[in-house]
Amino acid sequence: xxxxxxTCIDAWKKSLNYIIDNGIDFVDLDxxxxxEVLNLIVTxxxxxxxxxxxxxxxxxxxxxxxxxxxxxxxMFNKEDSATYEYSYGPRIFNFFGKKDxxxxxxxxxxxxxxxxxxxxxxxxxxxxxxxxxxxxxPSLMLIHFKIIENKLNCTxxxxxxxxxxxxxxxxxxxxxxxxxxxxxxxxxxxxxxTISCSAHIFHEHFENIKDxxx
Amino acid sequence: MRNTEEVILxxxxxxxxxxxxxxxxxxxxxxxxxALIENLLESSEKTNLKESKRKKFQLHRxxxxxxxxxxxGNIIKVSKIMEKGEKYFILATGEGDTIIEKGYKKIIITKxxxxxxxxxxxxxxxxxxxxxxxxWINRFNSILLECFKNDDIHQKYITLNECLININDTLALxxxxxxxxxxxxxxxxxxxxxxxxxTETTSNNISIIINIDKVNNNIYEFINYYAKLNPKNINIxxxxxxxxxxxxxxxILQIFEKFSDSKIxxxxxxxxxxxxxxxxxxxxxxxxxxxxxxxxxxxFKGKTIGLNCxxxxxxxxxxxxxxxxxxxxxxxxxxxxIAKTLLVANTIQRRKSNEYFRNIxxxxxxxxxxxxxxxxxxxxxxxxxxHKDILENNNLFERIKSAKEIVDNxxxxxxxxxxxxxxxxxxxIAFSSAFKGYDDKFMGExxxxxxxxxxxxxxxxDEVKTFLQTRExxxxxxxxxxxxxxxxxxxxxxxxxxHELSILLSAYKLPxxxxxxxxxxxxxxxxxxx
Numbered sequence: 196x197x198x199x200x201x202t203c204i205d206a207w208k209k210s211l212n213y214i215i216d217n218g219i220d221f222v223d224l225d226x227x228x229x230x231e232v233l234n235l236i237v238t239x240x241x242x243x244x245x246x247x248x249x250x251x252x253x254x255x256x257x258x259x260x261x262x263x264x265x266x267x268x269x270m271f272n273k274e275d276s277a278t279y280e281y282s283y284g285p286r287i288f289n290f291f292g293k294k295d296x297x298x299x300x301x302x303x304x305x306x307x308x309x310x311x312x313x314x315x316x317x318x319x320x321x322x323x324x325x326x327x328x329x330x331x332x333p334s335l336m337l338i339h340f341k342i343i344e345n346k347l348n349c350t351x352x353x354x355x356x357x358x359x360x361x362x363x364x365x366x367x368x369x370x371x372x373x374x375x376x377x378x379x380x381x382x383x384x385x386x387x388x389t390i391s392c393s394a395h396i397f398h399e400h401f402e403n404i405k406d407x408x409x
Numbered sequence: 410m411r412n413t414e415e416v417i418l419x420x421x422x423x424x425x426x427x428x429x430x431x432x433x434x435x436x437x438x439x440x441x442x443x444a445l446i447e448n449l450l451e452s453s454e455k456t457n458l459k460e461s462k463r464k465k466f467q468l469h470r471x472x473x474x475x476x477x478x479x480x481x482g483n484i485i486k487v488s489k490i491m492e493k494g495e496k497y498f499i500l501a502t503g504e505g506d507t508i509i510e511k512g513y514k515k516i517i518i519t520k521x522x523x524x525x526x527x528x529x530x531x532x533x534x535x536x537x538x539x540x541x542x543x544x545w546i547n548r549f550n551s552i553l554l555e556c557f558k559n560d561d562i563h564q565k566y567i568t569l570n571e572c573l574i575n576i577n578d579t580l581a582l583x584x585x586x587x588x589x590x591x592x593x594x595x596x597x598x599x600x601x602x603x604x605x606x607x608t609e610t611t612s613n614n615i616s617i618i619i620n621i622d623k624v625n626n627n628i629y630e631f632i633n634y635y636a637k638l639n640p641k642n643i644n645i646x647x648x649x650x651x652x653x654x655x656x657x658x659x660x661i662l663q664i665f666e667k668f669s670d671s672k673i674x675x676x677x678x679x680x681x682x683x684x685x686x687x688x689x690x691x692x693x694x695x696x697x698x699x700x701x702x703x704x705x706x707x708x709f710k711g712k713t714i715g716l717n718c719x720x721x722x723x724x725x726x727x728x729x730x731x732x733x734x735x736x737x738x739x740x741x742x743x744x745x746x747i748a749k750t751l752l753v754a755n756t757i758q759r760r761k762s763n764e765y766f767r768n769i770x771x772x773x774x775x776x777x778x779x780x781x782x783x784x785x786x787x788x789x790x791x792x793x794x795x796h797k798d799i800l801e802n803n804n805l806f807e808r809i810k811s812a813k814e815i816v817d818n819x820x821x822x823x824x825x826x827x828x829x830x831x832x833x834x835x836x837x838i839a840f841s842s843a844f845k846g847y848d849d850k851f852m853g854e855x856x857x858x859x860x861x862x863x864x865x866x867x868x869x870x871d872e873v874k875t876f877l878q879t880r881e882x883x884x885x886x887x888x889x890x891x892x893x894x895x896x897x898x899x900x901x902x903x904x905x906x907x908h909e910l911s912i913l914l915s916a917y918k919l920p921x922x923x924x925x926x927x928x929x930x931x932x933x934x935x936x937x938x939x
Contacts, residue, residue: 258819258822258823258826259749259752259753259823259826260826260830261756261826261827261830261832262756264760265756265760265832266830266832268760269830269831269832270831274763276759276762276763276778277762277763277766277770277773277777277778277780277781278758278759278762278778278781278834278835279759279778279832279833279834280778280833281833282831282832283831331828331833333831334829334831335831357825357829360825360826360829360830361829361830361831364829364830364831365830365831368830368831
């Protein structure tokens with residue numbers, strides 16, 4: 196399924212409705228009722244307009260949602276934090292102590308070749324993540340950058356995506372990175388597309404979804 | 410730095426966590442001009458009123474010029490705009506010290522690493538209290554250091570010493586017999602002397618955990634030396650099981666004789682009921698979740714120097730709470746608000762962990778994250794009279810149980826939310842009782858029933874039996890550990906002691922209990938067995 200909208204909020208609304216209407220129910224390992232669709236592609240053509248609005252919406256609920264500062268810190272902190280099993284920042288900017296995938300690869304590559312199709316960042320490391328008992332592995336697997344019509348577009352593959360709770364944070368984080376790269380190569384940001392292998396919503400959140408006042 | 414900017418910054422410095430609106434800032438900064446405006450406002454003449462409005466507008470514009478500059482410099486930010494367009498401002502800097510320097514002038518603004526929003530209303534009434542507020546985020550409450558068979562005592566001291574600066578309550582030395590059995594008397598004495606000094610300097614506690622069934626003859630000299638010194642901040646926890654009583658009677662009796670002589674409390678953990686360590690701090694008892702301890706023992710033990718046990722803790726004075734609030738809903742809301750505060754505290758701790766706990770991370774290299782795998786936060790309860798509560802049917806047990814369910818669900822949901830955003834956090838909150846040492850001033854007088862044993866037969870009286878059964882229930886609810894204190898008066902014989910221990914270890918589910926001899930007169934000689 197492909198969903199394409201100008202703004203993050205519209206794309207989010209449409210994808211949540213799509214999962215509720217078309218998803219298949221199952222019970223996960225933690226015994227939570229879940230509704231899921233496979234391979235949901237959501238494209239936001241102008242994410243710069245409202246990528247932080249979703250975080251504000253999530254803060255209206257009873258729970259505590261990660262702050263914008265923490266979401267950004269997780270994406271940009273190069274140092275491994277002892278208190279996380281994994282963190283996006285070190286994998287992006289210091290992949291297992293060996294590679295800054297953004298500053299030493301994506302940015303110089305795109306500066307050198309604006310048509311490159313090789314600007315990919317990988318967050319998954321089979322040597323540590325492909326363990327049967329290891330449940331704490333990144334959901335965001337890879338980010339692909341592509342310049343079209345002088346705008347930097349982003350495509351992300353998310354293996355497991357809680358589209359209600361997780362997607363707003365993911366979009367905010369991805370946009371922060373997209374903006375960082377775009378500024379370095381001196382162009383504007385373009386679209387963001389998320390490909391969610393498992394796009395799901397937990398039943399316990401159905402009521403919350405109904406209650407959202409956009 | 411211009412004078413007005415400096416005045417504004419000083420106002421924010423003195424209100425580092427507050428939102429300040431333009432009216433407040435104008436009154437403080439242009440106090441003389443504002444007084445004139447107020448005079449004009451009091452006048453009934455139209456021209457004066459008009460003039461006052463014009464002057465007020467001018468002051469606003471003047472102030473906004475400086476505020477804008479500070480916003481551009483990322484020093485302050487707009488926190489909210491009210492209906493009539495009135496703006497509120499707050500410091501944009503993070504917690505900790507921010508040095509604002511322009512030219513030769515320097516202003517240091519300290520924004521405390523504390524988020525109290527959720528519990529402010531209770532804190533102001535002295536109902537809820539963070540433990541060691543100054544360091545409740547940049548230090549852990551307690552950690553556990555493992556002692557392995559081939560550990561060198563000098564190296565162990567260096568590690569312990571490095572860890573002490575990162576805690577604000579207690580450090581436990583687990584399986585200490587591994588060191589005791591292989592070390593000479595003088596080295597052990599030297600070690601004890603040094604840690605006594607360290608705990609006095611830092612006001613921290615150290616718990617030495619010894620498995621009675623694994624000690625050798627070195628234990629006797631150690632007990633004598635410890636009893637002679639009677640250190641205020643160091644306590645020993647003996648892990649025993651019911652079957653150890655007869656087998657290791659000689660050691661147990663030596664402990665009773667020496668410790669009761671010096672009026673030192675003897676702490677026992679019942680190994681048959683709990684394999685996870687229990688230890689004591691100023692704030693209360695600490696332990697680990699049994700299932701997680703099993704996982705740690707099988708998969709992680711030896712990979713790190715030990716484990717982080719407690720990250721942050723908050724206590725609630727139950728009697729005071731129900732004096733001011735009355736419903737279960739209010740109680741559950743207060744507990745949920747504590748949980749939220751702990752989550753925020755953990756968030757800051759995580760963000761700053763590489764800065765605050767750099768040396769601990771280095772000591773656990775290459776597996777620093779394993780050290781934090783099983784840590785929890787604590788909510789501690791003070792001044793609840795369980796015994797009276799049960800007699801009067803006040804339902805406090807059920808209240809606490811239902812609050813625990815709410816807290817567990819909250820933790821689970823938050824872990825899921827953060828994980829969904831690529832932030833794989835651990836948030837666990839344990840319930841436990843608080844000790845008076847948590848904070849003398851906040852705690853006030855104790856209000857609970859004590860158990861005093863004058864003779865072994867007392868254990869068979871109905872009142873004592875009911876009391877112990879009540880305490881069993883408390884141990885069930887307090888997943889963060891609890892302690893039963895038995896005040897032992899009058900003389901006792903070797904048979905008495907062994908019999909009493911056997912009752913406590915086999916007839917009740919009391920994982921941790923303490924014999925307190927403060928009411929005992931004279932000295933006790935337990936020689937007939939030895």
